Amino acid sequence: MHVEPTAGHLGAVVTGVDLANLSAAEIDLIRGLIAEHLVLVFPDQGHLSDEEQVAFTLNFGDPYFHPIARVGGAIEFRAGHIIDDREHPPYQDKWHTDVTWDPEPPAFGTLRMLQRPPRGGDTVFGSTCAAYDALSAPLRTMLDGLTAVHTMGSTEAFRSKAGDAIIDATLERFPGAVHPVVAVHPVTGRRYINVNFEFTDHIVELSAAESRAILDLVHAHCANPNFHMRHRWTVGDLVLWDERPTIHFAVADYWPERREIVRVNVR
DSSP states (O other), rough: EEEESSSSOOEOOOOOOOOTTTOOHHHHHHHHHHHSSSSEEOOTTTTTHHHHHHHHHHHGSSSSHHHHHTTTTSSSSOOOOESSSSOOOOOOSOOOOOTSSSSSOEEEEEEEEEEESSSOOOOEEEEEEHHHSSSSSHHHHHTTEEEEEOOOOOOOHHHHOOOHHHHHHHHHHOEEEEEEEEEOOOOOOOEEEEETTTEEETTTTTTTHHHHHHHHHHHHTTTOOEEEEEEEEOOEEEEESSSSEEEEEEOOOOSSSEEEEEEEOOO
């Protein structure tokens, strides 16, 4: 197994490994690598089936069912296919951490590229650990004691994929969640910014104007490319990332060309 770091604050490419046939020692090594690098890229995994991707991802947590899937009565844990084309515009092109409007959001995710567009369609990941460390000491002190409400945000994209009835039912069952603005990673002990542009609605302890100003500042800070890595996909790439101390942005510059990627999340 060969590991090549890709950016200053996060990301590494891991080669010389078959994710469908891992030893216990290799799994332990990958657990250590993801704690260190936050995002791992595994090229040449195009032979994996959906079931093998699920089995690999389960090495890092328990099955995570998206709230919409839970409301829909899903009982079988399986990979989800994200298909963007002319009839289904992409909607992941905003800075976000997956499903933070769930009281127990996913901890890890994997993506496997099935069909990439002729050009474009990169994914950018950002380290919110690095972003937190780069804040001034007074601002870190202030943020450390705050909490924020996360909601589904604009439901337009969800409605286009799932329909109005199930989204209305999901909103009733999952109206939002409160999380600390700064969280502590359970493995590394590092502090990280725990808000994101797409799903964080407001900071509980501040007035509406104060909340908007602080969130705008923090979002702009986290969007600084100095904290990022940008992955240019090849068909067969599998990416494993730690959802908690990262944000990501799926660049939609390829639309209306078709792009299909397989996602699995665990908690």
